[in-house]
Amino acid sequence: MEFAEFYESARDDCLRIVLLNVGDRQLAEDLVAEAFTRAWMSWRKVRELQAPQGWVLRTALNAHVSWWRRHRREVALGSHDIAVPADHDDAVAKELLAALRRLPLRQREVVTLRLLLDLDTETTAKVLAIAPGTVGSHLHRAVASLRAAIPDHDGKEIRK
């Protein structure tokens, strides 16, 4: 696959997933652009990966901790859009996404790759360079936190 083809096919999906994670439209765009730039620079390696899109997402989520991103966000861009369009801001989504953003980075990575990108445990483990068992334990803890943020049918939050 050529980089252009990969970018065309994966960019919107990556942007939406990162947007869920960071809650800021412009920041998400910056992070994904940064990640694809790095993918382009290492394309010979990235193209051979089992899940190049997972590599991009992991890179984007890690770039979130970068000083430069915060700098660009505040200095170069000046203003940023609201995270998620208002019509998606229903109570469930807001609670769930807020809970997702509170998760430790590693748990968010696992949730992103396993649940949003639908990678299997083995592939997720390879992308994150951790053991499959570690993926499972991070997922278990993350799901417990996220599940508690989803109201049940009676509108009450579920507590395990």
Place this chain on the structure above:
Amino acid sequence: MNDNNAVDTVRDSLTTARDSLTEVHMTTPLDTIVGHGRARRRLRRLTGLAGAAVVAVGTVLAVMTLLPASHPAGHQPRVQLAAWTVVQRPGGVIHVTVRELRDPAGLQAALRADGVPASVSFGNGQQTPCRTYPGGGFMTSANPALINSVFPGPGVNIRPSDLPSGAGVLLAFYQSSHPQPGRPLIAIEVAVVQASQQCTGS
């Protein structure tokens, strides 16, 4: 509720949230991505990665020496502390090595004394009043490769005379988020910025 059901419930909710964003599209053109990647590759070459000696440091980090004529050429440390070192190398190149994230103001002052209008910050999450330099502000971001291998390493090379008029260098050093064997413990981000009192102090 067992684990599988909980996973399914969370997955359904997250994918619903994701699928509701169908109107959200990436607006960054492919050309911009590739252009930034090429610029970084050039910068990587110009800054002499992997221990290579500094040759001409292109149009952005490069000549019109601001160093006083009395400055000795060579490899003598201009300022050497435990945390960092500033060395003047032949050709007006200023070489910076950072070993510990301490005293950014001292490093900034040392660079300024050597003709490099600089804004130096240490640590994640630092904010700066700097503005990127028009037409060439974006240089690189979050590129740990700019600092070679594990410290002490070759660090960063700057040729102040090649800086455009009114430009300065922004150097942000921070602890690598994912230290790995053979990778830098300290990462750096570099940009060319507009020199100003607020940003570079001059």
